[in-house]
Amino acid sequence: MLELNGVERHFGGLKVLQGVNLAIPQGGVFGLIGPNGAGKTTVFNLITGLQQPDGGAIRFDGRDLSGLKPHQITRLGLARTFQNIRIFKGMSLLENVMVGQHSHLRYGALGLLLASAGFRAQEQRARERARELLSWVGLESQADEVADKLSYGDQRKLELARALATEPRLLLLDEPVAGMNSAEKVEIMAVIRAIAARGFTVFMIEHDMKFVMGLCEQIAVLNFGQIIALGNPEQIRTNPQVIEAYLGRDDDEAGPAPSQGERA
Numbered sequence: 001m002l003e004l005n006g007v008e009r010h011f012g013g014l015k016v017l018q019g020v021n022l023a024i025p026q027g028g029v030f031g032l033i034g035p036n037g038a039g040k041t042t043v044f045n046l047i048t049g050l051q052q053p054d055g056g057a058i059r060f061d062g063r064d065l066s067g068l069k070p071h072q073i074t075r076l077g078l079a080r081t082f083q084n085i086r087i088f089k090g091m092s093l094l095e096n097v098m099v100g101q102h103s104h105l106r107y108g109a110l111g112l113l114l115a116s117a118g119f120r121a122q123e124q125r126a127r128e129r130a131r132e133l134l135s136w137v138g139l140e141s142q143a144d145e146v147a148d149k150l151s152y153g154d155q156r157k158l159e160l161a162r163a164l165a166t167e168p169r170l171l172l173l174d175e176p177v178a179g180m181n182s183a184e185k186v187e188i189m190a191v192i193r194a195i196a197a198r199g200f201t202v203f204m205i206e207h208d209m210k211f212v213m214g215l216c217e218q219i220a221v222l223n224f225g226q227i228i229a230l231g232n233p234e235q236i237r238t239n240p241q242v243i244e245a246y247l248g249r250d251d252d253e254a255g256p257a258p259s260q261g262e263r264a
């Protein structure tokens, strides 16, 4: 579904990605892990068009993404969430999700002015879909509340609902459980599993090994800008190169990973 071939990215003299090859198959949850600074977020930035590669190619369903702007890539069916929460805190949950639908709504300024029947019908469908997406992440009962009031874990769920609102086939999640407590992690794991079960393909970056190992069928490991391992959780857990890459760091109890400070 998504293919990276020989992808390069340099920042000045720093070769952040060097000949990265990756193939994300359709369906299921795929993980990308690696020590801090390995280049994981850069991979996501290149896929989503925030940055352009200095070499190599990225294809989504066979289509070359080079030169496309982020909103054009979103329209092709690829959405992402960010490491740092980016929701509109002054808006309701429903409005936050409806903003995500923007790229799919077809009304123009004139339609808006005339508030035509077609526009109203579309708006109504958008509203219903937004409520449905909020129910997927367990926030339906708070749909009309202001996002500001949400707990940290719920804000991340809202972000997920908003990313889904663009109707993606591939969903990129950048550290979905960063900063979450254990209970929140359990909840979000169930939510992501359910999303994958509905047919969405999920590609995520995550430091929390227990989470990655519990959720992903396939995991790729990035170290100093190169893929050093690819396999199922057990293969990754026991791979000597992976263990070596993480040596000298604080290991997570469930495997080789830098520890992330959990909130109480």
Ligand SMILES: Nc1ncnc2c1ncn2[C@@H]1O[C@H](COP(=O)(O)OP(=O)(O)OP(=O)(O)O)[C@@H](O)[C@H]1O
Pocket (backbone or CB within 6 Å): 011, 014, 016, 034, 035, 036, 037, 038, 039, 040, 041, 042, 043
């Ligand atoms: N815009 C930029 N300009 C210069 N250097 C950059 C830029 N973006 C990233 N880098 C460098 O590229 C390297 C990889 O960064 P990246 O954020 O992709 O790593 P990461 O694996 O996502 O790290 P983390 O796990 O800490 O989020 C780092 O050394 C970083 O300092």
